[in-house]
Amino acid sequence: MRPPRVAYFPDSFHEVNGVAHTSRNFVAFAQRHDLPFLCIRAGGRPGDTATTLTDTGQLRELELPRSRTAIRLEKDLQFDAIFWRHYASIEWQLKRFAPDLIHITGPSELGIFGALFAWKGHIPLAASWHTNVHEYLARRMHGITGLLPTRHQSRASNAIEAATLNTTARFYRLARVLFAPNQELCTMLESATNKPCHLMRRGVDTTLFNPSRRTRSASTDNCIVLGYVGRLSIEKNIALLVQIAHELRTRNITNVDFLIIGQGGDEALLRQQLPEATFAGVLRGEALAHAYANMDIFLFPSHTDTFGNVVLEALASGIPAIVTPDGGPKYIVTDDGTANQTGFIVDDPAFSSAVATLIADPTRLEQMRQAARTYALGCSWDAVFHRVYDAYAEAGITGKEAEEE
Numbered sequence: 001m002r003p004p005r006v007a008y009f010p011d012s013f014h015e016v017n018g019v020a021h022t023s024r025n026f027v028a029f030a031q032r033h034d035l036p037f038l039c040i041r042a043g044g045r046p047g048d049t050a051t052t053l054t055d056t057g058q059l060r061e062l063e064l065p066r067s068r069t070a071i072r073l074e075k076d077l078q079f080d081a082i083f084w085r086h087y088a089s090i091e092w093q094l095k096r097f098a099p100d101l102i103h104i105t106g107p108s109e110l111g112i113f114g115a116l117f118a119w120k121g122h123i124p125l126a127a128s129w130h131t132n133v134h135e136y137l138a139r140r141m142h143g144i145t146g147l148l149p150t151r152h153q154s155r156a157s158n159a160i161e162a163a164t165l166n167t168t169a170r171f172y173r174l175a176r177v178l179f180a181p182n183q184e185l186c187t188m189l190e191s192a193t194n195k196p197c198h199l200m201r202r203g204v205d206t207t208l209f210n211p212s213r214r215t216r217s218a219s220t221d222n223c224i225v226l227g228y229v230g231r232l233s234i235e236k237n238i239a240l241l242v243q244i245a246h247e248l249r250t251r252n253i254t255n256v257d258f259l260i261i262g263q264g265g266d267e268a269l270l271r272q273q274l275p276e277a278t279f280a281g282v283l284r285g286e287a288l289a290h291a292y293a294n295m296d297i298f299l300f301p302s303h304t305d306t307f308g309n310v311v312l313e314a315l316a317s318g319i320p321a322i323v324t325p326d327g328g329p330k331y332i333v334t335d336d337g338t339a340n341q342t343g344f345i346v347d348d349p350a351f352s353s354a355v356a357t358l359i360a361d362p363t364r365l366e367q368m369r370q371a372a373r374t375y376a377l378g379c380s381w382d383a384v385f386h387r388v389y390d391a392y393a394e395a396g397i398t399g400k401e402a403e404e405e
Helices: 018-032 084-095 109-120 131-141 150-172 183-193 239-250 269-271 285-293 309-316 348-360 362-377 381-393 400-404
Strands: 006-009 037-042 054-055 057-062 072-075 077-080 101-104 126-130 177-179 198-199 224-229 256-260 278-281 297-300 321-325 344-347
Touching: 006 109, 018 037, 018 057, 018 309, 037 084, 057 084, 077 177, 084 109, 101 109, 101 400, 131 381, 150 183, 177 183, 177 381, 183 198, 198 285, 198 381, 224 285, 224 309, 224 348, 239 269, 239 297, 239 348, 256 285, 256 321, 256 344, 269 278, 285 309, 297 309, 309 321, 309 362, 321 348, 344 348, 362 381
Parallel strands: 006 037, 006 101, 037 057, 101 126, 126 177, 177 198, 224 256, 224 297, 256 278, 297 321, 321 344
Antiparallel strands: 054 057, 072 077
């Protein structure tokens, strides 16, 4: 049975987020294994104005520029309402490639195109759920719902979230097979769409993200570095970082530094509220790996992330993580009180207590560092995407040559 010819339409590719990170690794997996794969995506680099097409073995990549009228959703996320001008280019490349499957990652302009061409060509559609858009929108609308009387605010937010989830679920019902990064989301999707859902976890490069990149000396450095990596915006719950700093000071714990990596619309406010922190901006590659390795404890206060790539990268770097009980990160961190514990899963008010616990017990912190690295060594991108192809086969989607034979 030959692998299917996959046409992949990711929401984002060059940006700094989980969808883009997964998409880049999906393309790299296809290239490594010489699989027939077409990636159709929007250009994400500043100054991209031309359509580009590249062919490497069985991998084909079509990159299409967004227009100047694209709506900016976040610093590096856009939606182009006139992306339809690329209709003919996409249709032509799909005809040349003749996919057995179209795989989309959400209801973006790319996702809408993918679903349309799957319907027109009677091609099976797969859809990945990577972003809890219903929760994001409810939080982004807080500026409006917050103007309502207090007794109505929660009801309004819940109504926005429910309506957005219902609309998004209708879109995902178009697919034959679904993917999500954690079991909780798979269960939700199966219930909302009556379609099978498979896990599409994320992997990590354990060669790049490695404790050996640490340059701080334990014998001369008594400071505890608390790290955060991610978008600096309201849906990431970054206000909790300010609260943690305040609560640590009230506990007379002063030997801590905050290292904040990322960018976003709320960066200026966070800089104002957390002036003692180091803001490193967006880091990539070895610079990011060195930053992780020189942290002591990783803080990830988000309630909306479907997985949390950055949590896995921190663990691979030998850094225990503190996360909330909501979303995907709780499936990455082990909090069982054993030698395998890699961090804490706690509600917002308990973050500072968890930090204080590790600062007061260096032996436990070191044990968690080792456990974190051990856990991450068991995660690989190849294993992730091999399971995706297994799910394609389980849904009856295989290569045309196999069916003809």
